[in-house]
Amino acid sequence: MTDALLSAEPPRRPTAALGELLRLAWPVVLARVGIMTMGLVDVIVVGRHSAEQLAYQALALAPISVVVTTVVGLLMGVQVMTSRLIGEGRPEETVAVLRRGCVYALQLGFGALLIMALLGPWAMRNAGLEPGLGEGASLPLVIFALSMPAYLLSVVGQLFLEAQGRPGAGAAAMIVANVVNLALNLWLVPGASGLPVEGAAASAWATFFARGLLAVVIFAFIFAKAGVTLKALLRHGRGHAADAREQRKIGLGAGSSYFIEVTAFAAMTFVAGWLGGLEVAAWTVILNIAAVIFMGPLGLSSATAVLVGRDYGAGQPHGVRQAGFLGMGVTAVLTGLIALGVWLFDEPLARAYTSDPQAVAIAVSGLTIACLFFVADGLQVVAAQSLRAAADVWWPTVMHIVSYGVVMLPLGWFLAHPAGLGVNGIVWAVVVASLISAGMLTTRFWFVSGRKLAPAVA
Numbered sequence: 001m002t003d004a005l006l007s008a009e010p011p012r013r014p015t016a017a018l019g020e021l022l023r024l025a026w027p028v029v030l031a032r033v034g035i036m037t038m039g040l041v042d043v044i045v046v047g048r049h050s051a052e053q054l055a056y057q058a059l060a061l062a063p064i065s066v067v068v069t070t071v072v073g074l075l076m077g078v079q080v081m082t083s084r085l086i087g088e089g090r091p092e093e094t095v096a097v098l099r100r101g102c103v104y105a106l107q108l109g110f111g112a113l114l115i116m117a118l119l120g121p122w123a124m125r126n127a128g129l130e131p132g133l134g135e136g137a138s139l140p141l142v143i144f145a146l147s148m149p150a151y152l153l154s155v156v157g158q159l160f161l162e163a164q165g166r167p168g169a170g171a172a173a174m175i176v177a178n179v180v181n182l183a184l185n186l187w188l189v190p191g192a193s194g195l196p197v198e199g200a201a202a203s204a205w206a207t208f209f210a211r212g213l214l215a216v217v218i219f220a221f222i223f224a225k226a227g228v229t230l231k232a233l234l235r236h237g238r239g240h241a242a243d244a245r246e247q248r249k250i251g252l253g254a255g256s257s258y259f260i261e262v263t264a265f266a267a268m269t270f271v272a273g274w275l276g277g278l279e280v281a282a283w284t285v286i287l288n289i290a291a292v293i294f295m296g297p298l299g300l301s302s303a304t305a306v307l308v309g310r311d312y313g314a315g316q317p318h319g320v321r322q323a324g325f326l327g328m329g330v331t332a333v334l335t336g337l338i339a340l341g342v343w344l345f346d347e348p349l350a351r352a353y354t355s356d357p358q359a360v361a362i363a364v365s366g367l368t369i370a371c372l373f374f375v376a377d378g379l380q381v382v383a384a385q386s387l388r389a390a391a392d393v394w395w396p397t398v399m400h401i402v403s404y405g406v407v408m409l410p411l412g413w414f415l416a417h418p419a420g421l422g423v424n425g426i427v428w429a430v431v432v433a434s435l436i437s438a439g440m441l442t443t444r445f446w447f448v449s450g451r452k453l454a455p456a457v458a
Helices: 014-049 051-074 077-087 091-125 133-146 148-163 167-188 199-225 230-235 241-273 277-313 317-344 346-351 357-370 374-389 394-416 423-448
Strands: none
Touching: 014 051, 014 148, 014 167, 014 199, 014 277, 014 317, 051 091, 051 133, 051 148, 051 199, 051 241, 077 091, 077 148, 077 241, 077 277, 077 374, 091 133, 091 148, 091 230, 091 241, 133 148, 133 199, 148 167, 148 199, 148 277, 167 199, 241 277, 241 374, 241 394, 241 423, 277 317, 277 346, 277 357, 277 374, 277 423, 317 346, 317 357, 317 374, 317 423, 346 357, 357 423, 374 394, 374 423, 394 423
């Protein structure tokens, strides 16, 4: 292994860099929105069928969402290492990255399947829920768990294609999967298919088959168009040990951050629950709208990380800084415009989720405050992913622990309960935590991107 000379190549022109970022970003954003759409379709179809079945589905999805978010983070090393190796001029070694990613996906997928299938039903029955709820949620939970290996393989394939600059394939596959998911939901959920399944369990089976199809379509494209054969994937060696260690490290850092964030926000739901049923409904509306909006910055963070990773691999610090802050700038503009739209149409948005006038009033008040954190929340995810792409893996995790664990959780409880601000207090805590996170991470990226880079190459 030798050290690469620091590249003297000037950074791309801003207009060219912006064009490349947007070309990569829009299909990624579309694919991330597709993930939300699949879940939204499940909820709407099941909810229209039966409120009781919707409760079963919601309970089954609660633990699955934490597991899925965490393990997807653990696979983020596929995207970062693929883009770095391309930047280093070692594209032929990206097959080893893909192979490791597939192995990790199967290990994590079957591990999560076993844990959720064996312990999930027991936990549901002993969670102190109303009679029948735990039992009703157990079967959908097991079926959702069965889809984990295929879904994680699809994630690996998407990350690999995005790093190669082919994000459109993943977006197209997600559209196909959503169409199949909708059709299966409409056929199976009402119970008129002739099959012995309906409601939440039927919707879970629809998701199972849609996720399996998603993985098949993505890997069919990889084998047909991405220069990878099944034989090469199965027989390719592990690659360089240093690359494998770095891939695992990036995944552990991202997975830890994702776990911290999703767990902290899930805990805020319990803070709202201590206020009352209306407050839980209002907070759920706010959180769901924020999650949909977050898909934009999440897609931009992936596109930004690809460009940062390539410039890092090529030893171009000017390109690293330009790509990172360009991604943050586009994110700030996008989320700023979205925040303005939410502020102008907060009541219609809330009424789209619930017709209860009291819940709408609480949600509208919270949404007005939430407009203050959309920009900061977008900036922090782009900055965090840019740092990981520039080999600064653990600082984003530490900063997420501080902002969301140390600050947001106790502040949310204090403002909601002792301070008497209710749901507005929870939202203010999110605003403060997001501002702290965005400030620390962008400052850290400014420092890291100013370093001289000399990544190792074979």
